[in-house]
Amino acid sequence: DSGVTQTPKHLITATGQRVTLRCSPRSGDLSVYWYQQSLDQGLQFLIQYYNGEERAKGNILERFSAQQFPDLHSELNLSSLELGDSALYFCASSAGTGPYGYTFGSGTRLTVV
Amino acid sequence: DQQVKQNSPSLSVQEGRISILNCDYTNSMFDYFLWYKKYPAEGPTFLISISSIKDKNEDGRFTVFLNKSAKHLSLHIVPSQPGDSAVYFCAASAKGDKIIFGKGTRLHILP
Numbered sequence: 001d002s003g004v005t006q007t008p009k010h011l012i013t014a015t016g017q018r019v020t021l022r023c024s025p026r027s028g029d030l031s032v033y034w035y036q037q038s039l040d041q042g043l044q045f046l047i048q049y050y051n052g053e054e055r056a057k058g059n060i061l062e063r064f065s066a067q068q069f070p071d072l073h074s075e076l077n078l079s080s081l082e083l084g085d086s087a088l089y090f091c092a093s094s095a096g097t098g099p100y101g102y103t104f105g106s107g108t109r110l111t112v113v
Numbered sequence: 114d115q116q117v118k119q120n121s122p123s124l125s126v127q128e129g130r131i132s133i134l135n136c137d138y139t140n141s142m143f144d145y146f147l148w149y150k151k152y153p154a155e156g157p158t159f160l161i162s163i164s165s166i167k168d169k170n171e172d173g174r175f176t177v178f179l180n181k182s183a184k185h186l187s188l189h190i191v192p193s194q195p196g197d198s199a200v201y202f203c204a205a206s207a208k209g210d211k212i213i214f215g216k217g218t219r220l221h222i223l224p
Contacts, residue, residue: 040216
């Protein structure tokens with residue numbers, strides 16, 4: 001157990017639908033990062049939050065949004081889902097904002113049918 | 114546009130021999146490099162890192178080499194063990210920014 005909890009582990013939904021992925025960071029970590037891993041793709045950075053504020057944005061589609069709540073858990077919202085959104089979505093947390101000590105959760109596998 | 118490239122999708126190595134995983138990068142602003150290891154159904158876990166002020170960092174069986182002029186780094190695993198079979202991600206960061214990952218190399222350790 002890495003200390004980073006992602007729910008649900010698996011999600012199957014239809015095109016056009018909306019889903020919410022949840023991430024609870026490791027205790028004491030203030031940063032949360034979201035990554036997407038599609039077939040034949042590496043871990044694509046989506047977005048980073050630090051202590052409730054958006055800090056960095058990557059290749060995140062406009063149909064996707066995220067937020068970090070006062071208790072530091074984060075949610076990634078994916079809407080108007082397309083088949084190509086099927087992927088593994090990973091959340092990572094770290095104490096600070098630098099590239100050190102990222103701890104990843106075990107991911108949410110999203111399948112859009 | 115892949116800033117971190119791992120051109121070998123997979124690699125097979127005999128148990129006990131050396132495994133060498135390669136990685137190239139294009140962004141000259143990268144100053145911190147990492148390797149992560151991933152088993153199926155788990156998230157990536159940190160393995161080893163190196164700052165751009167060094168050209169080598171060693172941790173037990175794992176050594177990372179950095180060649181800044183060639184924008185190339187490699188991970189050496191000696192000796193390779195069955196538990197090393199996993200996907201290895203090369204990653205980099207610029208000026209304390211978020212980590213950018215490559216596509217990964219699947220390492221198979223053969224008995």
